[in-house]
Amino acid sequence: MKLSRKAFEARYKQGHLKLAFIGMSNIGKSYTAMRLAAAYDFNLIEVDKIIWENLGHDSMEAFAQWQGHPYTKGYGERETQSITLETQATLKALQTEKRNPIIDTTGSVIYTEGNVLESLRDEYYIVYIEAMEDHIDRLKTQYFKQPKPLVWAGHYEKIDGKSETESILACYPKLLASRGKAYAKLADVTLPSSLILNPDIELKEIFETLKPAF
Numbered sequence: 001m002k003l004s005r006k007a008f009e010a011r012y013k014q015g016h017l018k019l020a021f022i023g024m025s026n027i028g029k030s031y032t033a034m035r036l037a038a039a040y041d042f043n044l045i046e047v048d049k050i051i052w053e054n055l056g057h058d059s060m061e062a063f064a065q066w067q068g069h070p071y072t073k074g075y076g077e078r079e080t081q082s083i084t085l086e087t088q089a090t091l092k093a094l095q096t097e098k099r100n101p102i103i104d105t106t107g108s109v110i111y112t113e114g115n116v117l118e119s120l121r122d123e124y125y126i127v128y129i130e131a132m133e134d135h136i137d138r139l140k141t142q143y144f145k146q147p148k149p150l151v152w153a154g155h156y157e158k159i160d161g162k163s164e165t166e167s168i169l170a171c172y173p174k175l176l177a178s179r180g181k182a183y184a185k186l187a188d189v190t191l192p193s194s195l196i197l198n199p200d201i202e203l204k205e206i207f208e209t210l211k212p213a214f
């Protein structure tokens with residue numbers, strides 16, 4: 001949704017501003033959305049939570065274990081099912097009526113069905129948190145340290161001479177580059193992870209930065 005700065009601020013005051021955060025898992029989407037919901041007049045909608053609750057799980061970790069890694073048996077079928085679940089959960093989030101909603105999307109929102117992405121693009125002001133080069137190693141580490149379900153969409157391959165884990169780490173940048181193009185195409189504004197993850201940057205500055213320039 002293309003907005004002017006004036007329209008952005010007017011919608012916020014009226015309670016009709018709709019924000020959606022997109023980007024890789026562990027890049028700060030949930031953290032920033034929660035901070036904004038706590039400090040400003042926003043209501044948070046977590047798509048991941050809708051998914052794992054629909055699956056009967058009680059945590060993100062349980063959801064990640066269910067989906068598994070791309071080299072585990074049955075991953076392809078679970079990946080397809082996961083995208084279907086994400087499409088349904090994102091649609092539910094879009095249909096939820098709240099004052100100034102913030103949708104914390106899944107990292108793989110770009111793979112959801114076209115009509116859902118079209119609705120997201122038409123109805124929400126989309127904020128893309130872009131992973132800067134110095135945060136890519138952090139994302140790789142977090143992938144194993146704090147597991148979250150990850151749709152590889154064909155970007156994983158076992159590399160000769162490398163273990164499965166080493167192959168994942170080697171293939172990760174390719175996945176990131178592919179997703180980055182899709183995220184940027186979908187977004188109304190792009191914020192660098194260096195801004196979002198900088199502990200010295202106040203939330204007020206982040207809120208001002210995500211507004212349209214004019």
